[in-house]
Amino acid sequence: MSDDSEPAENISGGVDGGGIAAEFDPATADTRTEAVVDRLGELYWQKTYGGQDAFTCLVRTILSQNTSDKASQPAHDELMGRYNSPNADLAEALAAADQPTLAETISSAGLYNQKSEVIVATAEWVLDEFGSAAAFDSFVRDGEPADVRETLLEVRGVGPKTADCVLLFAGGRSGVFPVDTHVHRIYRRLGIAPKDADHELVREVLERELPAEKCGFGHTATIQFGREYCTARKPACLEDPEACPMADLCDQVGVYPETGEVVDPADAPE
Template sequence: MRGRLLRTLEESYGGRIGRGPSHPFRVLVSCILSQRTREENTERASRSLLSAAPTPRALSSLPLPRLKKLIRGVGLADQKARRLKETAKLLLEKHGGRVPGTREALMELPGVGPKTADVVLCYGLGKPAIPVDTHVNRISKRLGLVRKEAGLEEVRETLQRLFPVEKWHLINRGLVLFGREVCLPRYPRCGRCPMAGVCPSEGKG
């Protein structure tokens, strides 16, 4: 199952996997904006906010009403505006204006939970991490990699144990694309799924 999954992800999405860390502050801001919101709706807000406030200092001094306007379009906007501003302030006061490089420090920032912390580590700082979102959670359970009752922490630990660290990036990006295009939440497209034949949940909706 593991080998089959890695092969599938590599063949289907290998060409679409970017490499190397990007700007950690931008990853952090974009990731908070993207919570419970489709990526298409996030991009405009993310661009306008980051061009108005490209640094923690700029973001922390942005008036809340203006911040809210800049990110209009994303869900949970009031919450996100407050958390983004508070997080920027903490980056400035406690981390010298830098994004901290440990999971523990990241998760002390408002709006940063386990998933966002792992996204920053992985995509922002190029450190090994597997962010567990709804896609990764759902697919891991459908494929039988993780028991259905598992919480997010158990899913994360199991995946990290199951796959060699050099494959984590493929797992991260591949599972999300797979979940968005084939293994859909409600009506998975089992008919055209490359895992058909080995998936224990095939045809079970």
């Protein structure tokens, strides 16, 4: 169980994004995927989604690319402290930012030169296409999800996971399951997605096999499960098959307790 303080109720989409309460009962799951997410629902505190400012969420997700929350959160806090003010548009402030200064500000996030260039370019794009961060926020909240996703993917430095996080955490859209490295590894290791599936195929499988209101929680809870149990190199089942709460639902693709070997599921033999 995570020590993080979380709300006791999961509202997929947030109070302003639909207010759909998700129930978690593995005994009534229609698919193995749903049984996994339901068990995660019993393991971890549940979150509320939606309500974040879209441009701020986009910047935060760019900062988190290829690094941990522990490293990216201070960078986000420093950026917001320097560039965000109550009466200013954050997109305008970042579009006008001196790139080396911005890079120094977000240095704790890693790849700070590249990320600072992407953030400045993204802020310029928001202003060119929408006129302001507020108008971009309205587009993310009110636009057709497929159109929003397609538009975001046209932006340099914005990949599928970043686009889906903006849809989920800012747009409050149900049925969106962002796929990061934890999600990609775990659902192939479980045998739910094909062992050689790319991130997009894993996403398609999960969104197809889960009720829409469980996708948001499934994303965050899977990440927590990946940190605590199903790590890349030393999953809990490696030394004790009963140590993992998913033991009876997992195919252990690429995990070999008898030899202590762990490989990427894509490299596991047929």
